[in-house]
Amino acid sequence: MRDIRTFYINGEWVSPAAANDLEVINPSTEEPCAVISLGDQADTDAAVAAARAAFEPWMLTPLATRRDLIASILEVYKARAEDMAEAISLEMGAPIDMARTQQVGAGSWHIDGFLKALDTFQFERDFTATEKTLYEPIGVVGMITPWNWPMNQIALKAIPAIAVGCTTILKPSEIAPLSGHLFAEIVHEAGAPAGVFNLVNGDGPGVGSQLSAHPDVDMISFTGSTRAGKLISKSAADTLKRVSLELGGKGANIVFDDADGDAIKRGVIRCMNNTGQSCNAPTRMLVQEDRYAQAVDEAVAMANKIATGPAAEGGKHIGPVVSETQWNKIQGLIQAGIDEGARLVAGGPGRPEGTNRGYFVRPTIFADVTNDMTIAREEIFGPVLAMMPFKDEEQAIAIANDTPYGLTNYIQSQDTDRIRRVARRLRSGMVAANGGTFAQGSPFGGYKASGNGREGGVWGLEEFCEVKAVAGWAAE
CATH class of the missing domain: 3.40.605.10 (Aldehyde Dehydrogenase; Chain A, domain 1)
Structure with a gap:
């Protein structure tokens, strides 16, 4: 030691x-x-x-x-x-x-x-x-x-x-x-x-x-x-x-119906990276109604491919969360999602199958979340994604901005004008579109409670x- x-x-x-x-x-x-x-x-x-x-x-x-x-x-x-x-x-x-x-x-x-x-x-x-x-x-x-x-x-x-x-x-x-x-x-x-x-x-x-x-x-x-x-x-x-x-943050990832074919997969991976322990993680996935059902299926398939394992082992798995306190908090929020009526489609409470030691959390996805639910309001800081549908651009912006936080939001669309229009209206210090990454020296920080x-x-x-x-x- x-x-x-x-x-x-x-x-x-x-x-x-x-x-x-x-x-x-x-x-x-x-x-x-x-x-x-x-x-x-x-x-x-x-x-x-x-x-x-x-x-x-x-x-x-x-x-x-x-x-x-x-x-x-x-x-x-x-x-x-x-x-x-x-x-x-x-x-x-x-x-x-x-x-x-x-x-x-x-x-x-x-x-x-x-x-x-x-x-x-x-x-x-x-x-x-x-x-x-x-x-x-x-x-x-x-x-x-x-x-x-x-x-x-x-x-x-x-x-x-x-x-x-x-x-x-x-x-x-x-x-x-x-x-x-x-x-x-x-x-x-x-x-x-x-x-x-x-x-x-x-x-x-x-x-x-x-x-x-x-x-x-x-x-x-x-x-x-x-x-x-x-x-x-x-x-x-x-x-x-x-x-x-x-x-903290509670980033919205707005997936429009013209998003590219990798948008959902990319969003799930980005949410789960570092075992979800990132303040700028896109933990709320907003998907336009026409694409929503398919998006849920794609997200579940991706979550089910994410393995968990010890930090000392090589590979692309995610590790444990940092402490027993964090593990208990995440478990309580997962249970709150179930109790408040969100549809659990991947993962859930408890450790991953075959694991009885370590602060491991199952990669978890909730569908049919509403923005007044606890899992949509609070920063979970674990591998938990909340998915919700939206009708049009105006509703997507309203949902994304309806949060105490304002660190990073994400947009998935092939419409350049829409990306620019929505980016200007999102109340956050950073906005990333279509998997774009911020350059070295870019200003990192947020609005509001972020x-x-x-x-x-x-x-x-x-x-x-x-x-x-x-x-x-x-x-x-």
């Missing part, structure tokens, strides 16, 4: 101020695989003090030097890629092949994207002949990251913050902390100055709340549930710090900057 009870503070691995051990559970086996310590106020204060002391020297460090550090982090990250894949697979249940390609790959992709964005980012911009607009680092940043895409989210926060001149404290998820610990090793090996990056393990009510309320933290960047995002915002309000939130910031590329760099107007700037 791995022992990672130390924290990374001011360039050193240090013991916690007080012992408070927590076992990390392998979701494939339900057995402990590591032990960490949960930090307390003294640990948080030490990390914040280190970041505060390092801020001005790092802010004044030449951009070229900061860029070199990011490039070095990417180089070390690639060298440690297999270690990272094994850590993520072990801690949160991503099948090892998926961990190598998607989970680890997301981190390197974003780091590379920020290097490219940094090369063209203008920290000084002419407003008039005698006025400059300056983009300066906001200061000390507390970063609270989730367990479902650990490197994706750590890279989207730590890299741009460090690149623009901020100093940072990371609190990774206590459920899946191994990857965060390894990332700290990578940053250290890459040569980050003491205090520029710090890591303290802890839970939300502990270190998370302490960072959110800390008077010497200038910004909190959080990814996680909408409920937690509200609590963090309230905690941060007393110190008027900036709060950037990437929260959050209020943007991550990635130029937008991700700007997120960690203050804007300063300077009048009377001497002409150069």
Whole structure:
């Protein structure tokens, strides 16, 4: 069992101020695989003090030097890629092949994207002949990251913050902390100055709340549930710090009757990827009436082909969900779908056949869902798809927008004008059509209960900057 009870503070691995051990559970086996310590106020204060002391020297460090550090982090990250894949697979249940390609790959992709964005980012911009607009680092940043895409989210926060001149404290998820610990090793090996990056393990009510309320933290960047995002915002309000939130989602996948032949299959796979544990998953499939019955049959056939299995095994299967708490929540929502009258057409309650250990969930599809049902309103965060019919474009848009969330919506149609028309009316931060993927550096974020910031590329760099107007700037 791995022992990672130390924290990374001011360039050193240090013991916690007080012992408070927590076992990390392998979701494939339900057995402990590591032990960490949960930090307390003294640990948080030490990390914040280190970041505060390092801020001005790092802010004044030449951009070229900061860029070199990011490039070095990417180089070390690639060298440690297999270690990272094994850590993520072990801690949160991503099948090892998926961990190598998607989970680890997301981190390197974003780091590379920020290097490219940094090369063209203008920290000084002419407003008039005698006025400059300056983009300066906001200061000390507390970063609270989730367990479902650990490197994706750590890279989207730590890299741009460090690149623009901020100093940072990371609190990774206590459920899946191994990857965060390894990332700290990578940053250290890459040569980050003491205090520029710090890591303290802890839970939300502990270190998370302490960072959110800390008077010497200038910004909190959080990814996680909408409920937690509200609590963090309230905690941060007393110190008027900036709060950037990437929260939950309940994406609608609108399948029009002229959608291509792979639209249903593509939608099911996208929903089930990462065992459904993605905030931007298309978990509500809206299908035009003429095609609905056939679509249900196609979705069932696809779901029945999706295998489940241990994360350590190679293959294209999906793994377990991350924890017993998540498993119980998903089971309760599946039962709610049955109780509220949705038609269960694939999967259902309990573990997959032949499985009696691990937090495995059957790939599940409900048909004839209405948008007032619990499974259509709440983010399930598991491999569960809700299908519902619609009559026309107006009804599809109304159903898609009838949700507290607004992260990602999807459109399937061969009509270019309709895609553009519907995309403009969908109330979400992102819209993807016909299997389209977002480019490197694209702004990631949502509307409404899905959050209020943007991550990635130029937008991700700007997120960690203050804007300063300077009048009377001497002409150069």
